[in-house]
Amino acid sequence: MNFRTKQFVRSRFQHYYKTHEIYLPPGFDVREWGFIMFDELPEVRMRRHKAFGSRGELSDYLSGMVPSHAYYSTAYYTYPAARNMKEKRWQGADLIFDLDADHLRKQGADYAEMLENVKEETIKLLDFLTEDFGFRSEHIEVVFSGGRGYHIHVRDQSVLKLESGARREIVDYLTCTGFDYKNVFENDSTWKVRVSEKVIDYFYKLRFSVDKNEALLSLQRFTGVGKTRSSKLMDTLYGFNTRDELETYFRHGGFGFEQHSALNVKQVAENITNLEGIASLRGETDEPVTTDIKRLIRLPLSLHGGSGFTVTPVAIDALESFNPLVDAVTFGSDMTSVTGIKPFEIQMHNNTYTVELGTSVLPECAAIYAMCRGACEYGE
């Protein structure tokens, strides 16, 4: 971003902050705040250890300083503005989940599809949170991050004090990490119920709704299962005439899960846990967001300096129909000329806009997005 582009984007951000209500998280005055400024870009230096005592103060800061990124701490502190963590005195922290498309195995062909995939994951996660964990929806806030995913903030009183190791257990549950595959048909854990049902579904499908050759091929995907083993297993399956019989065999067959002679059933189950767990929470290797109890997180209704999107809170029941490429678009359609640095494409409001090398004219929303992504500079 050159100087002129920075000036332009900053002035558009400023206009936004001057004309929109800001969002205040509960307990805003006992949280730490952090910002990244346009002047310092591309260097990412966070100004942290800030604290605000009133809505007006924060609002003035945003429209006066116009940060390119705005964050607040998930933690509550006695002295949020203290310089180091010890002096701040940690009092608790929201439970946060960061669902980022980068951690998804299913990447999607383009940005739109990727966002759709991560939204599906978010919906799945919300289901776990309300069903298994019993969180009430008024304690859950879902926010489109303005980038590649969603943040879920849980502010149920019972979790605020949890230490990092305890939060890790929650993530492990959601990703089905550390699952005990032994005696999976015994149903003594929620995941066993889930997994064993799917395992039985799988064999049921092989037996009753797939043609035999296809079934054999499906089984042969597993390591150590060749022609002989797969056909032996299919013979066993063809011995059952109803789902009940099949289910009884597995649940009360008197053999351990691992010891099945024809197939290491564990592999089937592993496949299933991979599909059922929340993939996007997996593979966050260093400092996963959830277990980091001192993390800063993007301020809802602020603007994401890397995209120009609004960091948008979404009601749980509106999530299904939420489309960030329409609903999180901040800027309008005034035509704006830009100079392309690299070829670039973005969908917004169901149109596709392209940046070519040289000059192009785009609606402001797409132009700012491309500038924030570093694909073009402002003006000719």
Place this chain on the structure above:
Amino acid sequence: MGARDSISVTTLAIYPFLPAAASYIKNLNIGVTEVTTSPVFENIIQKSMADITGAIHGTLSRTQKEDITESEMQLLSYPITRMILSCMDNPHLTQRYAIAESKEASKNLKQEKTEQLKKVAKELNLHSIIEKKQFLYIHFAEYVQTAHSIKERKWKLTNRRLDKGSVTINNKDFIRLLEEQIKKRVLHGMPLDVSDEICTSLESCTEQIKTILSQTQQDIVYDLGKVNQEYFPPCIAYAIKTVQAGINISHSTRFALTSFLVTIGMSVDAIIELFASSPDFDAEKTRYQIEHIAGSGGTTYTPPSCTTMATFGNCIGKNRLCDKISHPLNYYRRKGWLETHKHRS
């Protein structure tokens, strides 16, 4: 709080770490200096010493006394014990004490009715336990806060029944959770900030314990039998010390340690004995794991190299000889060679 009133002094005496015990003492209005200097309280100090040495030797025991004065003595000895431990400032010992205390409590808790267990649970900040049919339910937040430090797989939330925020547990689980909370409670705030003055007045106690500790450490050297512990690389020596202090070690450390000991020829039984002081010790499982590493499953495992050790944060205490080798086994051999040659010349 009503629940506090309803645990009697004589019961509190076997659970002296409960907040109710602390407030009982507070009501007695006795100052710290009085306890540590008055000869009348000699008995209390004796009791503390007995508890600490009991923890070292695995014989710590608490039994309920009918006598109120005697119970009060037991109650009073607990904060003194914590002070002595704080003056010593030996984390391994403190940990060992906390484990001994929690294991003993768990033994006693097994004799209690569920109603009483629930009272103890409240004292230990587990408020959500409810009983329905033959099962108990606990709110998941309290569950993970307590159970996340228990290493066995079945304690992972992933392997539990979780429905609308409630985790299903049975009576045995309940007691194990209490045990874990007790360990945490005993460790909480340790070491205390004890004044030099008080530590000086407790010096005869701390000295005595140090002597006992050094004796047991010698026993341990002897226990390792024909392998020569003096030749162990720092990382392995450190891992052994940790295990013997009753501190849980990570899976990777356990593997490194076991495979090392197996390779240099230590017997499976001797290794099991070594692990016996682990808090989550399970003889059967340990034997299985060791035999597995020792190759009963057909594969023998070589201990990890220094690079791998470093990757998992297990290279601890690196010294000069370490610079000359790239594998802990080589350290052992080389050191052995150096020592024997030194003796010859």
